[in-house]
């Protein structure tokens with residue numbers, strides 16, 4: 001869980017950096033250049049296969065862990081402590097993860113799948129910048145993206161810290177640093193992602 | 207603190223044995239003193255039940271001073287009740303007010319099956335200890351106390367981990383019914399000292415293995431255990447257990463019960 005989660009976090013950083021190129025507001029020139037590199041570089045494409053594998057592994061492990069842990073208390077409590085002893089998001093990782101997964105299916109089928117299909121069938125890369133521009137004119141699509149990114153943020157508030165604790169790094173010395181960095185990461189990265197569809201919707205970008 | 211009396215309604219889990227299905231019974235308890243402990247309140251209720259010719263409620267207790275870990279009760283959803291770093295026997299009725307309804311349930315985990323009413327079988331913890339929570343020493347006279355120099359900070363951390371009383375509140379509180387906090391305390395107090403070195407490479411692996419075999423859940427770092435532990439055992443111990451576990455995996459020595 002920990003290793004696949006950290007790998008996905010690394011991917012998020014790269015993905016966020018590349019896509020943030022749209023904010024140069026240069027009609028997508030720098031973004032398209034970066035996307036072209038990512039979409040055609042042999043090494044990146046190889047890592048992409050690993051990424052898909054790790055995502056799948058993370059989902060399977062996560063759901064298996066959730067169902068196993070649920071089965072360890074067949075008779076449940078009549079009264080639950082709720083947030084008196086732990087934050088809600090730490091108890092809702094499988095739910096948040098499932099929301100992310102549903103979002104990802106929609107997201108990949110909008111951009112990644114058509115692009116790769118076009119490449120494989122010899123029609124070359126798609127103009128992702130203008131696809132985004134078009135997709136994000138629709139209010140509900142933008143709404144789903146905002147909701148997906150907020151789910152990701154909560155998943156990461158617990159996930160970032162949890163991954164390091166699982167690796168045994170949650171000592172008194174580093175715990176504060178890990179928690180603070182995790183919270184900052186979980187706010188900043190989803191916010192940058194949210195800014196993308198919102199910027200297109202508000203016609204801030206040429 | 208002002209003394210006062212109160213009338214309460216208790217909803218208590220009654221279960222004949224591990225094979226039957228249990229359910230809640232409602233009992234009115236009158237004139238409870240704010241200075242009683244929670245267990246004394248149960249004593250009063252049980253005497254009342256006996257005098258009415260009814261069956262008293264079975265619950266575990268022994269020392270009644272917060273050191274044995276027997277008094278397992280989940281009170282309104284909280285292991286050992288609402289006070290932090292506290293056992294049920296140390297909980298006092300001044301935590302409640304006249305007219306309150308209090309729901310009392312047993313520790314709920316498949317690895318802690320109900321024996322009767324609020325009494326659960328916690329021998330799974332004993333088998334985890336047997337799997338690795340020991341050290342090998344020569345018998346005979348006790349060694350001179352200062353023969354082995356030990357770093358002060360390590361001694362303190364080890365001592366803090368050794369304060370675990372094996373009550374199982376961590377399991378009761380954990381949404382996954384995991385015993386990681388208990389296991390981490392038992393691994394830590396030995397791993398920090400030179401006396402724990404001989405079995406160090408197999409201890410964490412064997413104890414975690416036994417924890418899984420007993421049917422406890424897996425840790426997802428939620429932290430409800432730390433919040434409910436009467437002895438303030440810290441999550442840092444779980445981080446240490448994870449390091450010890452990774453260490454024993456890497457060392458490749460997975461010898462079962464090497465004693």
Ligand code: HEM
Pocket residue numbers: 001002003004005006008009012058059061062063065066093094096097098100101104155156158159160162163164166425426427
């Ligand atoms: C880009 C997307 C994602 C990222 C960056 C991510 C990251 C993480 C991280 C860092 C952890 C903590 C690992 C640990 O405690 O050792 C975690 C846990 C978890 N993830 Fe994800 N995740 C993502 C997507 C998903 C998806 C799609 C699911 C689908 C079901 C999911 C389900 C889970 C579950 C159930 C856990 C719980 C384990 C626990 O409570 O510790 N995650 N995730």
Ligand code: SF4
Pocket residue numbers: 275369370371372373374375376377387388391431434435436437438439
């Ligand atoms: S770690 Fe705390 S809650 Fe768990 S058994 Fe030990 S004393 Fe009880």
Ligand code: FES
Pocket residue numbers: 266267268269270271272273274275276277293294295296
């Ligand atoms: S009865 Fe011993 S700790 Fe409560």
